[in-house]
Amino acid sequence: MDGLVSMRTAPGISFQSIPSPNKRPKFFLRRSSMDLQHWRFHFPSIRAQQSGTIFPRKEDEEDSLKVKEWEVGMLQNEVAASQGIRIRRRPPSGPPLHYVGPFEFRLQNEGNTPRNILEEIVWHKDVEVSQMKEKKPLLSLKKVIENAPPTRDFVGALKAAHLRTGLPGLIAEVKKASPSRGILRENFDPVEIARAYEKGGATCLSVLTDEKYFKGSFENLEAIRNAGVKCPLLCKEFVIDAWQIYYARIKGADAILLIAAVLPDLDIRYMIKICKMLGLAALVEVHDEREMDRVLGIEGIELIGINNRNLETFEVDISNTKKLLEGERGQMIRKKDMIVVGESGLFTPDDVAYVQEAGVKAVLVGESIVKQSDPGKGISGLFGKDISL
Numbered sequence: 001m002d003g004l005v006s007m008r009t010a011p012g013i014s015f016q017s018i019p020s021p022n023k024r025p026k027f028f029l030r031r032s033s034m035d036l037q038h039w040r041f042h043f044p045s046i047r048a049q050q051s052g053t054i055f056p057r058k059e060d061e062e063d064s065l066k067v068k069e070w071e072v073g074m075l076q077n078e079v080a081a082s083q084g085i086r087i088r089r090r091p092p093s094g095p096p097l098h099y100v101g102p103f104e105f106r107l108q109n110e111g112n113t114p115r116n117i118l119e120e121i122v123w124h125k126d127v128e129v130s131q132m133k134e135k136k137p138l139l140s141l142k143k144v145i146e147n148a149p150p151t152r153d154f155v156g157a158l159k160a161a162h163l164r165t166g167l168p169g170l171i172a173e174v175k176k177a178s179p180s181r182g183i184l185r186e187n188f189d190p191v192e193i194a195r196a197y198e199k200g201g202a203t204c205l206s207v208l209t210d211e212k213y214f215k216g217s218f219e220n221l222e223a224i225r226n227a228g229v230k231c232p233l234l235c236k237e238f239v240i241d242a243w244q245i246y247y248a249r250i251k252g253a254d255a256i257l258l259i260a261a262v263l264p265d266l267d268i269r270y271m272i273k274i275c276k277m278l279g280l281a282a283l284v285e286v287h288d289e290r291e292m293d294r295v296l297g298i299e300g301i302e303l304i305g306i307n308n309r310n311l312e313t314f315e316v317d318i319s320n321t322k323k324l325l326e327g328e329r330g331q332m333i334r335k336k337d338m339i340v341v342g343e344s345g346l347f348t349p350d351d352v353a354y355v356q357e358a359g360v361k362a363v364l365v366g367e368s369i370v371k372q373s374d375p376g377k378g379i380s381g382l383f384g385k386d387i388s389l
């Protein structure tokens, strides 16, 4: 029980030994708020290593890396909170159970319950991305990108469509399901839907790649790209790590989504630079005034999405687009010549006219068109006329 010795020295933590059938005690960690240092207690081998009792083994090094990752995550949470971001990057009181490994520890994980769906998605994404990164390290992605075909001009296409038609350019979303609406389309063939959208007059397409919550995939994105669809493609993902941007580029994306409710300013700045380097456009999504003001303070953003759906509560209100474009914010956006995309909850020609009146030059639409038996005809329904001409 090498753990016991160190445990006694643990500040602020008490352990309860509970007899288990196999006579080995199980330890329950009792502490409501953890600080960074306490993570070391999940990795007994590190403690031994730090106290010089054993030589490092491979597992010790892996443990050490995991502890570091958690430390970074905790700091990220603090920085994010100072910018009004409520979404925590990682569970505050411990890593997901699979990180605890073979040790005889179990956390009392009350603090590990996500506060809302967006937070749940982000926590899940964090684990998913770290697993994907292990399989495909950044270096290998960079090599593939060197030989990748060039990207298409996502922002340029939206500007041109708006100029040509006088209507908002349409980003049509290939979306099978969502946590708020469930399955939107049973008979879901992503390439067929993408082709129908293109034929129906969509300027760009948005392809959901999140599997667990939206039933999307990177295979869908890749298949649409390889099927000869010409519209520029937005990879609709919950980006929390720059690695995902490289991956999206490889899978055929021309643009990616950055969600201000999830990402602190520094991450947005850094990721925008990476996008520029890779030839990708970044659609930076905001939902309230505070996020809009943060984003307006960041240089180099060309495309702002105003989501009418609150990703924490699922509430949809298209007047959100209008509210965020009023007054000085709208003036600044016009001065900087940014394109604003009205996102979510758009069903009728009146809805489209309303957000256009508010100042958007593009709209992002999923549900109302993907649900139609012919999604291309869904587009004419949405605009009140055929926009494919």
Ligand SMILES: O=P(O)(O)OC[C@@H](O)[C@@H](O)c1c[nH]c2ccccc12
Pocket (backbone or CB within 6 Å): 173, 175, 236, 285, 307, 343, 344, 345, 346, 364, 365, 366, 367, 368
């Ligand atoms: O299906 P709708 O209500 O037309 O919405 C499309 C799009 O705006 C929505 O899917 C969306 C906007 N931002 C997001 C961020 C993550 C996941 C999904 C989204």
